[in-house]
Amino acid sequence: MLTRICQVDKNMDGEKFxxxxxxxxxxxxxxxxxxxxxxxxxxxxxxxxxxxxxxxxEIEVLIVSSGAVAIGSGIIGRKRNLMNINxxxxxxxxxxxxxxxxxxxxxxxxNIKTAQILLTRQDTENQKRFLNSKNxxxxxxxxxxxxxxxxxxxxxxxxxxxxxxxxxxxxxxxxVMADGLLLLSDVDGLYTSDPSVNKNTKHITKVESVTDEILxxxxxxxxxxxxxxxxxxxxAAKIAMHAGCTTIISNGSQxxxxxxxxxxxxxxxxxxxxxxxxxxxQWLAGFLDTNGMVIIDKGAETAIRxxxxxxxxxxxxxxxxxxRGDVIIVSNQKGKEIGKGIALYSSYEAESIIxxxxxxxxxxxxxxxxxxxxxxDDLVLL
Ligand code: GLU
Numbered sequence: 155m156l157t158r159i160c161q162v163d164k165n166m167d168g169e170k171f172x173x174x175x176x177x178x179x180x181x182x183x184x185x186x187x188x189x190x191x192x193x194x195x196x197x198x199x200x201x202x203x204x205x206x207x208x209x210x211x212e213i214e215v216l217i218v219s220s221g222a223v224a225i226g227s228g229i230i231g232r233k234r235n236l237m238n239i240n241x242x243x244x245x246x247x248x249x250x251x252x253x254x255x256x257x258x259x260x261x262x263x264x265n266i267k268t269a270q271i272l273l274t275r276q277d278t279e280n281q282k283r284f285l286n287s288k289n290x291x292x293x294x295x296x297x298x299x300x301x302x303x304x305x306x307x308x309x310x311x312x313x314x315x316x317x318x319x320x321x322x323x324x325x326x327x328x329x330v331m332a333d334g335l336l337l338l339s340d341v342d343g344l345y346t347s348d349p350s351v352n353k354n355t356k357h358i359t360k361v362e363s364v365t366d367e368i369l370x371x372x373x374x375x376x377x378x379x380x381x382x383x384x385x386x387x388x389x390a391a392k393i394a395m396h397a398g399c400t401t402i403i404s405n406g407s408q409x410x411x412x413x414x415x416x417x418x419x420x421x422x423x424x425x426x427x428x429x430x431x432x433x434x435x436q437w438l439a440g441f442l443d444t445n446g447m448v449i450i451d452k453g454a455e456t457a458i459r460x461x462x463x464x465x466x467x468x469x470x471x472x473x474x475x476x477x478r479g480d481v482i483i484v485s486n487q488k489g490k491e492i493g494k495g496i497a498l499y500s501s502y503e504a505e506s507i508i509x510x511x512x513x514x515x516x517x518x519x520x521x522x523x524x525x526x527x528x529x530x531d532d533l534v535l536l
Pocket of ligand 1: 223319
């Protein structure tokens with residue numbers, strides 16, 4: 155049984171690094187599709203089994219799966235490097251349909267429900283779209299559905315594009331406040347220099363911080379090693395670590411990659427120093443560009459001081475002009491600023507549900523709204 159995703163490296167002071175509760179697993183194209191464009195159904199079946207074991211352990215799993223372009227170019231019968239951007243987008247659109255079907259079929263063998271999520275860079279960087287994507291992902295996790303995520307290659311032009319799923323996976327991890335990011339590809343981690351060129355290179359087991367020196371180890375973009383993706387993996391690890399998410403780079407080409415990782419342990423670990431929750435609260439506390447304020451009653455103040463969310467029933471008044479997704483100040487009736495958080499309603503909507511009990515919110519708004527004005531995960535006390 156997978157009681158922990160892994161507790162591998164004996165040299166790490168016996169610490170338990172991998173008691174993950176929510177993990178994003180990024181799977182590279184090379185693991186799913188061979189050079190001739192054939193889909194590796196048996197590998198997928200094995201990892202589906204491993205995912206079901208993780209879910210049994212109450213670890214939430216999100217998959218970022220590459221492979222759409224590789225499958226699509228196989229269907230079209232053209233090599234990836236011979237296609238122009240629109241043809242590649244067409245290939246991705248064709249391949250994505252099969253990719254998600256394969257995932258759906260493999261996971262449904264374990265009675266696991268799946269959902270397809272296609273994101274662009276904008277969806278993870280624009281505050282409002284970030285919130286929408288985040289809420290959908292949270293809802294799926296609550297329903298015990300495994301999201302199968304890829305870049306929305308059809309609409310992503312260069313300026314909207316990640317271009318690699320490593321950084322997309324890191325942004326997803328940040329979005330859902332995952333504590334673990336596992337980057338599975340055909341490399342077993344970071345080396346001091348390109349192992350295919352330098353035989354004396356050393357494998358790096360643990361990275362405390364992704365410094366320029368560490369980034370240099372990935373080689374230049376031009377080299378095969380660099381374009382093979384180590385640089386984007388390090389950039390992903392950097393994003394994830396800043397969000398409080400520990401990243402593991404590991405070789406997934408074994409039949410049971412997670413079991414292999416647990417037993418063999420050869421991987422590079424980028425250990426986050428703080429939890430995603432702590433990082434989010436620090437970010438909120440330091441956020442200066444607030445657009446509005448809600449004044450709340452004593453009951454609501456007690457509720458949020460006890461770690462609860464802020465509900466419309468506790469609202470006394472609303473000031474300023476804010477949109478959903480903006481950071482706003484929470485103040486008590488004595489005028490003391492007691493908190494800051496991300497508004498789930500615009501100021502206009504919030505006005506209309508002042509003092510409203512949860513069961514009456516939908517009726518007041520005329521549509522189905524959120525129960526909270528500010529969710530407790532996005533609320534910090536000052
Ligand atoms: N979105 C691309 C695909 O599914 C892959 C990008 C990547 O491999 O990082 O084919």
